Amino acid sequence: MNNRDQKLIEFADLPAAIGLLTRLPVPMSQTRAVARGAAAAWAYPLAGALIGIILAAAVSVFTWIGLPIGMVAALVIGVNIIITGAMHEDGLADSADGLWGGWDRARRLEIMKDSHIGTYGVLALALSLLIRWLGLSAMIALDIYWAGLMAIAVLSRGGMVILMAAMKNARDAGLSKSVGRPTAATAWAAVAIAALIAAVLGQFAMIVVAPFVVLACGLIARAKIGGQTGDILGATQQITEITLLLVILT
Template sequence: MALGDQNRFHISDIPAAIGLLSRLPVPVDMERAQARGAKAAWAYPVAGAVIGLLTALFGAALVAFDISYSIAAALILGFQIIITGAMHEDGLADSADGLWGGWERTKRLEIMKDSHIGTYGVLALGLSLLIRWSALSLVIASDYGLIALIAVAAISRAPMVAMMAALPNARQGGLSKAVGKPDGTSALIASIIGTGLALILLGFSGFVGFIYITLTSLACALIANKKIGGQTGDILGATQQISEITFLVVLTACI
């Protein structure tokens, strides 16, 4: 293993996290990234902040052309989906199909691995897009503005690390298993980074959002552990989506 791979932090963790969680063309030292594995998970909220920053800049360009907030919100969602490769949306759909479409653990995991999408998945995606679009339309038109996109993208990726640290892998293969299991310190650091950015950018509303995200993420973890005995990459993606929805809804309540 290369020198420095045992360190808590490494600058290469940031591009590795961006490369894992998005389709952005960042140079990644694959040998080091594989050696670091779950040690780089602390950087997931940083990757989220980068995604959020690019999304905010895209939104600013739309607003500069006097595009309505409702249409801008829809285009922002499309932009997010493109740069992330819809990986979190895919996790949400697969989790909804598997957790509610199967009657026992093995069948649920089998359904989640299936590339086809079922009724639960379609409904989950439809509701997710509808709620996010509605909330984004209000948030970007409020005093929070487009800066909220950075906070939302950062804090919504912190629970993924906590779930990876807290729950065992539900299956022996898959992306989550390949990345590995971060320790509690990495999860805490990710939470501090995500919540810290939310507090800096949004003030007290960021703290309120953190409280609600903690509760919804705990609910996701309890459901996943009960139904499939742990977490998978799909569960992590679903948790990010639910955290994002939760934070956006909290912001609309704080307007």
């Protein structure tokens, strides 16, 4: 069945989204999840909300134990990496290596597919972890981590759906290609859910800034490789997350 012939929203989409974006043990029908494909992308922000809740709860627990703020921030980033399987970090590293390490489209895509990590990837990961650690430490110190972590998690994953819908796949294989392209209605549903959650949390500045970050990532990907891949989506999530951390602290 074509994605455009499917229902906009189905209950099974939420566990499918959680199963794709996290390593959490979620009971779901693999057959149904595959059949829905990109049609389930409207639920990505809800999967993000679950991630945000888990991370904020982890901050509360580690803080209650009495750990220093810097240690709490480091442990929570570790929890984030564990529950997401470092999917987005991997995308960031591969995108940094490929987009800036190759001289033409074919070579960039080849580098991004390679499992090895290069200098650009290492530096991108190091900067990402450093900025996220500093940002999370500051949010904990200001006691704004519940709203901050949840809003960042939903908006950064809503942005992924926009790129999936707006840009063609840069290669004929890979995770993004296998999932497919969501319809405009699915993408708008994801955006609306992400914006609504962030608005309820009072993070209006994030709602304004996030689309520009996603647009910038999309323009770079189009110029460098002519489309998006799973790595580009992961990198977009990471860059959006980092930017929104800066927004909430300004």
